Structures are given as C-alpha cells and as structure tokens.
Amino acid sequence: MIEAKEIIVNMGPQHPSTHGVLRLKLWLDGEVVVKSEPIIGYLHRGVEKLGEHRTYPQFGPVTDRLDYIASVSNNLAWVETIEKLMGIEVPRRAEFIRVILTELTRIASHLVWLGTHALDIGAMSVVLYCFREREAILDVFEMVTGARLTTHAFRIGGLPKDVPDGFKEKVLEFVNVFPKYIDDYERLLTKNRIWLKRTKNVGVITAEDAINIGLSGPSIRGSGVKWDIRKSNPYSVYSEMDFIIPTGEIGDVYDRYLVRMEEMRQSTRIVKQAIENLPDGEVMAKVPKVIKPPPGEVYHSIEAPKGELGYYVVSDGSTIPYRVRIRPPSFVNLQSLSKLIDGHLVADVVAAIGSLDIVLGEIDR
C-alpha cells in the first residue's frame, strides 16, 4: 500500500529566493505547503546593543547596514528621532535634499525588489533592467556621499555638507527618463498572462489580517489600507509635496506589485517637485559639538521603502543612548508569511516572499 507522507523541506538559509539568510521550514504534501515556519537569526549582529555603546552620531553609520538596500532611509529615521528628542529645527534646504535622497532610495529599493521578485517568478530580464536604472541612482549617491551602498548621507541637524555641483541636473536627468523605464517593466509584466497567473489571488492577506499583524508599507497598502506615514504623520517637508498613496484591492501578490510600481512613479513626482523647488540656504542647523540629548524617551518613525521604520530611544542625558530599539518593517511584515503561503504551492512561496520585500539585515538586527 502506498502511504502518503509529508516531507519537511528547509528552504534556506542558503536558498536563492529567500532574499538573504532566511530559513523557511516547510511541511510539504507533494508540492502543497501544509505548514510553514520562518526561522530567523542567521545574521544576528546585535545592532540595537551596538547603539547603546556608541555616541548618537556614531550610531548613524551602523544604521546604514540595517536595510542595506535603502541606507538613506535608515539614516533619516535615526537623525530625525534624535532631532525630535533634542528639538532641533533642520534648515529647509537640508529637508528638501533629504526628501530627494530618501525618495530616490525608495525607487532604488523598489527596483531591487522588482528585479528579484520577477526573477523569483522566472522573468530574468527584468532584474537586469532594474539594476541598470538603480546604477543611475547610485551614481547620485556616490556624488553626494562618496559611497554607493552604505550611503551615510545625513547628520543630526541637517547634512554634513551641501550637495555638489551638477547634483540638480543629474537628478533631473534621472527623473525625466525613469517613467519611460517603468512603462517598459510594466509592458513585460503587468498584463503578461503568466505573470497574472502567478500573482493574482496568490498570497492573499485581508485588510483586517494585515492590520492585526501590523503590516506596513506597500504590504499593507496592497490590502487596501491607506496607511502611509508620509501622509498620516508627515515628517520633514512631505506635507508640502503633492503625491498620492496607491492602494490595492484584495491584497494578493499582484496588488502589492501594482502598489510598488505606482509608488515608484509617485516618488519620481516627489523628487521632481523637491528638486524644482529646492531653496537656497544653510544645510546644517546650529547643533552642539557634542550631542547630549536631555533625559527622556522618544519614538519616531518614517515611511521607509518597506514600511514603517521606527526608532525608540531612551536618553539618560549622556552622550550615549541608554536604550535603542528599532521597529523594522521587514521583521513585522515577515510575520504574515505563514498566512500567505499555507495551503499554497512551493512556487507560490517564492512569489509571496518576493511580494513582502523583506531584507534580512533589518530582520536579524
């Protein structure tokens, strides 16, 4: 007699589609995922503890390594948290440049997501197109910060120095051509029969579940929840920008895909507005040489490319934070994975992981 037996497959930590060192334990009946369990901790670096052993400015470069696809966003959340704690007013020019760079980061991050997500579903050309455009953004970062990956662009109180000559032209050049490239990606995927079959009604998460789990970013907006910190708790100069928050309908992989595609268009719009209205003036506020926030605690979050990125900092009045805790979007979003994939097929697992856009750097803090 033939006996049907479940097999346990470890997807990762070295699987090409687990987007880093994520281990997924899958109980499979044939190719159907009966049960799944994400296991993390293969990259643990103790970043929060590092924060409690460094001065406030010194922790900045460490945050670059959290979500290494979007270093600038991590920086922004950190410096704004400390600025909030100390009540520092950042010059307008610096705020505008911050918005330009973080929105470019959002595009760069979404490009990596789109490329790898498409690759997971077997469309190999998209990844190379996305990286081609990402290079243009990295050129801008290199121009401003000297680095391409761990771009430490911001300082508490503003920017370390003003942007170099040619910055404006370079950014404008990019935002003017980029929408055409988005059209190209969409032409390859959005109405492609196979793409639709692989993403529609796959990995569905309802708005209610998404809220209960604490999803944020494009992952919750895909389920139709209009939640974006840039609109709900505007920081920096986002309240002056004209942009819309795209949302999905049923919360499947396809909706999350469409949301991110539209977000790239909206980010391009924001960058264009910011660069065209870039004010003159200082880029650094008057901050004490030694950063010593008053005793107290603060939580501040921003809308990072992957969702809500927040820092909770307790100050005891010294030069070193008493406590640093990070609320990274990927860590929270990952919780939904089992809900997305249980009962689906192995092929849907990679589509679902891709659609959450996780990066293990900020999961295994």
Added chain:
Amino acid sequence: MSSHIIDWLIIPFVKILAIFGFIVISVLLLVWLERRVVGFIQSRLGPNRVGPFGLLQTVADTIKLLLKEDIVPHKADRRLFNLGPIVVFVPLAVAFALIPFGGNIKIFGKEVSLYLADLNIGLLFVIAFSSLGIFGIILGGWAANSKYPLLGSLRSAAQMVSYEVALGLSIISVLFFSKSLSLVDIVEAQKQMGVWFIFIQPVAFFIFLIAGIAETNRCPFDLPEAESELVGGFHTEYSGIKFAFYFLAEYAHMVLISALVVILFLGGWYRPFPNVEFLSFLDVVPDSVWFILKFGFFIYLYIWIRGTFPRYRYDQLLELSWKGLIPLALANIIVTGFILILIR
C-alpha cells in the same frame, strides 16, 4: 575497396561522426548564442572576453566544468547517480540518427544522403527516443537522495506525461497529409504539395512548438530545474562533467525539437515555395543551409522566449496541457479529418 565497404561501413561511419559533430558544435554555439542574445535582450554585453566575440566562451566553460570536483552526496545511490547523466544523453543522440539535414548530394560521383537512416516509422522513433531522456532526469533526481532534486524529477515526470500527449496528437494531423512516418517522406510531401505544413496546419504547429518547449524543460516551462524554487531541481547535487551532460542533453534536446519543427512544418531542407519557378534563383543556397537557417530561427525563438517570459506554476503548466493543448489538438484532428473527407 569494394563498394560494399564504402556503402555499409565508411559512409555511415562518416555520417555518425558528422551527426555527433553537429550535436556538439551546435550545442557549443548555442551556449554562446544564448549568452549573446540574452545579453543583447537584457542590455548587457554578454561574453566578450574569451576569443573574438567571446566565441571561445563555451570552450572555457567546458574546460571549467571538466576540471571541477565531481561530488556525489554521501547517501546517494552512487550507481544510479552516475547513470543518470548518461541515460539522459544517449537516447537523444540516437534520435539524431533519423534527422534529415538535406536530400541527396553527390560526393566524388557517389550519391550520398544527408541523413544516417530513413525509417518508415522515423517520426515515432524520434519522438519515443527523445522522451526516453526523462528516465535520466528521474534517476538523477531520485538517486541524489535529496529533496529538491526529488521534487524536480517528479515535476519533470508529470510534465513529460502531459506534454508528450499534446506533442503526439499535434503530429497526427500532419500525418494526414504526409501519409508517412518517415521524416524524409514528410519533407518530400511538403514539396509535392507545394506548401509547407505550417500553412495548412497552423494550430498543430503552435501546439507542437509549445509542447516541444515544454518537453525540453525550457523557460517558461523550466519547472524541473526552476532555480528560484527548487534551487536547480533534478541537477541540484550534480557538479562537473556529470552536470555538463545534463546541460548538453538539454541543449541537444532543443536542437532536436527545432530540427523537428523545421522538418514537420517548414518544408525541411527545401527553399521557400520549392515549386514556384519564379523563385528558382533561391536555389543557389544549398539545401542544408536552408535547413540550418530555419532551424536557427527556432533556436533564436527559444532564447528570445527565455529572455521575456516568467515561469509557469507547476499546476498551471499541467492545466495548460490537459485543458488547453490536448483538447485543441484533438479538435484539430477531428476538423482536419472532416475537411479531408469533404474535399475528397
């Protein structure tokens, strides 16, 4: 030397060498072409360092593969594990014996055919042998004693069963017209009718093409190896020369299916419209070159598809065959048969 020795020993031997050479050279070129074309599609350079235009890239790849450590997993069934790559390649090579690359030519005053054999059941033989390779995939996937390869080989088995049916059914309507299973006769029938079968059997052509791509496990049907899902599928645990054999077999399979498409639907080695006098200037191009040109187009199509499409899901792939291609092929047979009876 008696003419018997020449006819029965030397000429076949030379032909076997030529066919083997054709397989190896076309696979070598194919690997290079795939990289160049995909590179072009993806706005990157493709190989351009080893030799002129990167032509020696495949040579470098081969040397690399030959020199790699040959790893056998600890608890693998060593015998079957070693057998897999051979089983996948040999039947394919045998199938090539029946592929006609051209008609008869004169060499040193002797009439020589550009195929090794012409069997009256040729088409059945080729299709049967080309699908035998699946055993190698299943053996390899099972013998590795590892879960991803096992899943890959099971997928491959299901895929073969589904698409073999569609492939077989699509051929039947061609046979209505050729009235023979000999590949040479099928080509000749197209000449006599003065029209390629693609024009009178377009549906069969598309079914054959799609099923053919699925048979060769190429994108968007590359589920048995699906790197992003199964890490490499049936060949996950293979390295070095054994992996090279799987690789070689996949490419040789592409070559075979492309050749079959040309023979069944595109008039084989004949120039376009071979009966039209007005186009006789096209005869300056030798038969084999016409064959290679048409065949090259399909190879290019394979690569083009790979650079464009995402991958189907396993159940969707089976659905496409059982709910789409097979009923369509059956309907095509019925309609074709009906029309043939009506016009007789």
